[in-house]
Amino acid sequence: MKLYFQKNDLISAIQVVGRAVASKTTISIMECILIDATKGQIVLIGNKSEFGIESICKGEIAEPGKVALEAKLFQEIIKRLPQNEGTKLYIETEDNGNCIIRCEKSVFKIMGRNADEFPSLPIVEKQEAVVVSQFSLRNMINQTIFSTANGENNKKMAGEYFEIKDNLFSVTSLDGHRISIRKTCLKDSYSEQSAIVPKEVLADLSKIMSGGLDDMVEMYFSKQYLLFHYEDTTVITQLVEGEYFHVKQMLSTDYETKIIVNRKQLLEDIDRARIMARDNDKQPLILKIAEDNLSLKIISDLGRMDAEIPVKQEGKDLLIGFNPNFLIDALQNIDEEEVSLYFTIPRSPVFIRDKEESYIYMILPVNFNADQVE
Amino acid sequence: MKLYFQKNDLISAIQVVGRAVASKTTISIMECILIDATKGQIVLIGNKSEFGIESICKGEIAEPGKVALEAKLFQEIIKRLPQNEGTKLYIETEDNGNCIIRCEKSVFKIMGRNADEFPSLPIVEKQEAVVVSQFSLRNMINQTIFSTANGENNKKMAGEYFEIKDNLFSVTSLDGHRISIRKTCLKDSYSEQSAIVPKEVLADLSKIMSGGLDDMVEMYFSKQYLLFHYEDTTVITQLVEGEYFHVKQMLSTDYETKIIVNRKQLLEDIDRARIMARDNDKQPLILKIAEDNLSLKIISDLGRMDAEIPVKQEGKDLLIGFNPNFLIDALQNIDEEEVSLYFTIPRSPVFIRDKEESYIYMILPVNFNADQVE
Numbered sequence: 001m002k003l004y005f006q007k008n009d010l011i012s013a014i015q016v017v018g019r020a021v022a023s024k025t026t027i028s029i030m031e032c033i034l035i036d037a038t039k040g041q042i043v044l045i046g047n048k049s050e051f052g053i054e055s056i057c058k059g060e061i062a063e064p065g066k067v068a069l070e071a072k073l074f075q076e077i078i079k080r081l082p083q084n085e086g087t088k089l090y091i092e093t094e095d096n097g098n099c100i101i102r103c104e105k106s107v108f109k110i111m112g113r114n115a116d117e118f119p120s121l122p123i124v125e126k127q128e129a130v131v132v133s134q135f136s137l138r139n140m141i142n143q144t145i146f147s148t149a150n151g152e153n154n155k156k157m158a159g160e161y162f163e164i165k166d167n168l169f170s171v172t173s174l175d176g177h178r179i180s181i182r183k184t185c186l187k188d189s190y191s192e193q194s195a196i197v198p199k200e201v202l203a204d205l206s207k208i209m210s211g212g213l214d215d216m217v218e219m220y221f222s223k224q225y226l227l228f229h230y231e232d233t234t235v236i237t238q239l240v241e242g243e244y245f246h247v248k249q250m251l252s253t254d255y256e257t258k259i260i261v262n263r264k265q266l267l268e269d270i271d272r273a274r275i276m277a278r279d280n281d282k283q284p285l286i287l288k289i290a291e292d293n294l295s296l297k298i299i300s301d302l303g304r305m306d307a308e309i310p311v312k313q314e315g316k317d318l319l320i321g322f323n324p325n326f327l328i329d330a331l332q333n334i335d336e337e338e339v340s341l342y343f344t345i346p347r348s349p350v351f352i353r354d355k356e357e358s359y360i361y362m363i364l365p366v367n368f369n370a371d372q373v374e
Numbered sequence: 375m376k377l378y379f380q381k382n383d384l385i386s387a388i389q390v391v392g393r394a395v396a397s398k399t400t401i402s403i404m405e406c407i408l409i410d411a412t413k414g415q416i417v418l419i420g421n422k423s424e425f426g427i428e429s430i431c432k433g434e435i436a437e438p439g440k441v442a443l444e445a446k447l448f449q450e451i452i453k454r455l456p457q458n459e460g461t462k463l464y465i466e467t468e469d470n471g472n473c474i475i476r477c478e479k480s481v482f483k484i485m486g487r488n489a490d491e492f493p494s495l496p497i498v499e500k501q502e503a504v505v506v507s508q509f510s511l512r513n514m515i516n517q518t519i520f521s522t523a524n525g526e527n528n529k530k531m532a533g534e535y536f537e538i539k540d541n542l543f544s545v546t547s548l549d550g551h552r553i554s555i556r557k558t559c560l561k562d563s564y565s566e567q568s569a570i571v572p573k574e575v576l577a578d579l580s581k582i583m584s585g586g587l588d589d590m591v592e593m594y595f596s597k598q599y600l601l602f603h604y605e606d607t608t609v610i611t612q613l614v615e616g617e618y619f620h621v622k623q624m625l626s627t628d629y630e631t632k633i634i635v636n637r638k639q640l641l642e643d644i645d646r647a648r649i650m651a652r653d654n655d656k657q658p659l660i661l662k663i664a665e666d667n668l669s670l671k672i673i674s675d676l677g678r679m680d681a682e683i684p685v686k687q688e689g690k691d692l693l694i695g696f697n698p699n700f701l702i703d704a705l706q707n708i709d710e711e712e713v714s715l716y717f718t719i720p721r722s723p724v725f726i727r728d729k730e731e732s733y734i735y736m737i738l739p740v741n742f743n744a745d746q747v748e
Binding site: 073076077080081082098105106107108109110111268269271272275276278302303304305306307308309 | 447450451454455456472479480481482483484485642643645646649650652676677678679680681682683
């Protein structure tokens, strides 16, 4: 194998596929990136058990071939090579399995791994492509992923639920204390599709996509896999098996109290309140709604914090407690200047949502000691 | 005590004195910042065993008094308070020891500590002030501090040696493998002074000074302490006891081989070579000097790296090995485009210095296996 690259092309491709390289594993080939230049183009592949990424890299093939290289070492070497305009980077494999990387007067010789040991990516039939902008997909992931669970007890909670229905795409996550839902309209209508996608893959995907409004991603659903394809890159992930939670039953549009509040101001006050919960992150933040006023109070071993915010109130007065971190997670993932919070009774969840329900955040309340109220 | 502040004034003062607050200690008062408003101005003080910092903070005293507050909590609260132009921040102590911090509609109540428990700073007689620019002092610290030792076995190696002689100020550090020296001319002449200053203090000092060319620092030497004074801030540190190493005897200006080399190019090549030493940071980098050419080679379990740099050579050819990290530490702390390296024999140190000896970096070589040469 003899290949020529521009340094930056190679670095971009390594960074993308590097996200699917295992960092600590007993199967050392999974710590490698495969360079496959046997089919007329140079393809880089990373493949860890949960998902794999394949990216086509610009470059010249002087002699076809393939080799697997330890990803971290490979990336470090390429990154540090000289970068002068027009200089080419040269990668060659020798018969003894060594791989030579040369750029100007710097020469590295490292061990190449047998490419045949590298596990191939699963094959996903490309039937119907669901097309969504990178901008939407990235936002929907980032605005819901925080309310997934670790998945030690329940794998489904460690995934996000993707659902396509006609021209509506929705992403749902829940962790037992709260539910986050984001919906967006697609340009076309599609047959009904759904999948539980592991959150690690989505976190990585949201980082490697450009996120442009006009840059599209194609999603191909199959029973076991979901394939994302954009530009020169393909991401294939295994799906979590089973049926997702019946979220609709947990939602409600009834309310006894509604407040409309300045989102930034509320966020800042809760953020201040969190200082007092430093040593005990289960310390509830108590909200008192009365007379178009929201008072916030938190009391802990460190001391207490009080704050007040004017709100537009509809319905009854209310006293209710929440984990301040959960409120912050939801509020900081909303773009609007004002948000509406819907309550029923102190033991029922709050819903933060817009009229169109393009976002719904549901958070369960926390009990608190009545002594703390004054 | 009743005080009014502008948020930013208070934050700056807390950040400065916060550097002298212990973070993990059994003496909890040392985790506090003292606010002392009993002497007509508001003074903030942090004091851990090795050193203390005192800073005058702008503000209004409505009622004099003093209190000690847990530094981390205090800083977090002040940082997060609302910041609107003209808004004042109010701090008040109550008779029961509580401290109220108020800004707009946010109110914190935390426990204040008895100010009398707070250890006072040592008193240093201000005799002769040695004046140096913050720019020089900061650079001299940063350009030498890397070659201090941890000080588990030898406290003197964990300090930097400050020496004033006539109008010359020099800072020296050494760790058993290398010596770093920086010298600068002062505007005035002073009586002879010297001190071994703990490196932790210098690291903190270099961070809190503005570092301006026209901003001066006064240094007052005493037997046990060194006092730095600039603007509204005073830093007092204990000194390491004893006599410093006789560094002059270890220096030499004789050489058999001299090379002049582009500093940036050499730095980049050694940085590349370090990749190969990733799993074994004692792997020597082998330098071969011959025919106005410097070849670098490193061989490890990961593979090998070779590079070549043109140099101006004077004297004999040479083959010598070094810890690449030590060379990098020295080279990246020099500003010049070209540097001169002076060698004698493979078992003797290299000296990197300029003609005026405003900087001298000495590094001991590392033995290597002759098999590695080709």
